[in-house]
Amino acid sequence: MMIDDRKLTQQELSKLLATEEDHFFDLKGKQILPSKLQESFVAFANADGGDLFIGIEDKKCKGNRLQPFSQKEEANNILTVLLEQTTPSVENVDIEFLQPSTGGHILHISIPKSPKVHYTGTGECFIRLNGGKVKIKGERITSLAYSKGSAPYERVGVDSVNLQEIIESRVLASYIERTPTALGMEKFLRKQRLLIEKEKKHVPNVGCVLLFDEEPQASIETRCAIKVYRLRTSDAEYKREHLAEMPATINGPIEELILKTILKVSELLDGSSYYEGKKLVSLRYPAEAIKEVLVNAVIHRDYSLNDDIHIRIFDNRLEISSPGVLPGYMTIENLYDERFSRNPNLVRMLHNLPDPLNHDIGEGLDTVRNELAKAGLVAPFFEQRGNAFVVIMRHQRIASIEDVVLQYLNSAPNSIVTNKLARQLSGEDDINKVKKALQKLRAEEKIEVVDPNASAFNFQYRKR
Secondary structure (H helix, E strand, O other), rough: OOOOOEEOOOHHHHHHHOOOEEEEEEEEOOOOOOHHHHHHHHHHHHHHOEEEEOOOOOOOOOOOOOOOOHHHHHHHHHHHHHHOOOOOOOOOOOOEEOOOOOEEEEEEEEOOOOOOOOEOOOEEEEEEOEEEEEEOOOHHHHHHHHHHHOOOHHOOOOOOOOHHHHHOOHHHHHHHHOOOOOOOOOHHHHHOEEEEEOOOOOEEEHHHHHHOOOHEEEEEEEEOOOOEEEEEEOOOOOOOHHHOOEEEOOOOOOOHHHHHHHHHHHHHHHHOOOEEEOOOEEOOOOHHHHHHHHHHHHHHHOOOOOOOOOOEEEEOEEEEEEEOOOOOOOOOOOOOOOOOOOHHHHHHHHOOOOOOOOOOHHHHHHHHHHHHHOEEEEEEEEEEEOOEEEEEOOEOOOOHHHHHHHHHHHHHOOEOOOHHHHHHHHHHOHHHHHHHHHHHHHHOOOOOOOOOOOOOHHOOOOEE
């Protein structure tokens, strides 16, 4: 392994000393026992990754916090424990020695988010939580493995479902009709890794039930339906009175679940509109973009979590919330570049169908971005909200805020615009961004204030 060695500027050192320890950042003194440091190392790898700096005391230290190694060799024992005694080894770790101007060496270890569950040399498992580490055992380790995709929940047996029910289901019959096989039903399922052996008999696993049970939502212990809402608001904190109708709960095996949900979302969007000022505008999203996001939500969600997929149609956006953090080494930053499937059997079985709902892994989000661009809308946004991954498609035009405001003012004589209306028109929620755009248009003498004596908060603008 290559270990870099570089000078540390005073500005960089000052920033390190000022930074608060958090979910992604930790400082340790050089006297720390390698076995204790390994706990933090494992915790970062099991969570979202992070940076360890050894040779700087934390802010609790009353004296000189900078206590670097005098020689790089002093850190050899630490590196041996972290790199060789962690089980399994953490891959793609970056290591460098930083040399402050006062001399010595600070050890910087950058730990990636790992697709595996890691243990210390004593067999203990930790995760990073906020600014500390938490030791986990038993079911929490199992849940961590499911969330990472290193132990696919889709392969867990479902004792409540009799294999014969699956073999006789219309869903499996339809699948076999479209993807013919010379194998008998049970052997076909076994070859596809959709059965597990328990007490000398074959039992359908979660993936099998999701695919071929006629009512998987009644058979699987965790919730796996889809709920669809139409909300008459653009506020994130919505209330019951904002519901256009009661949320629809959609059930069924995976393929039917996706198709029925696409129809329901289309129904709620069809004829749906919202006001841009006094102008009623149709709420339209490209069907292919909606389908791709929905398919990804269904096939890549964490089925070990007891929650449904939630689709919320707001006045200015569509949100699809899928249970589970991003699996493996996936992050919001590398979504378009990396590939990782939490439920490989589900992905493969659906992909084997003629004209499959899912294409090659990774194509989906590129399709979403391209289809939204064709419709003149901005690219999708992604968020991790607690234990859910959320895709947001905003009804926000690619045009700048300034262009949207001028287009509106040019569309009708005597029209006026406010900061609130400009936010509605552009889909931009940030008040200050819109304020700056309006100030820019004023400076360019393209718009003017209707009443200069009004408070700035109540300014109305018209075309100059």
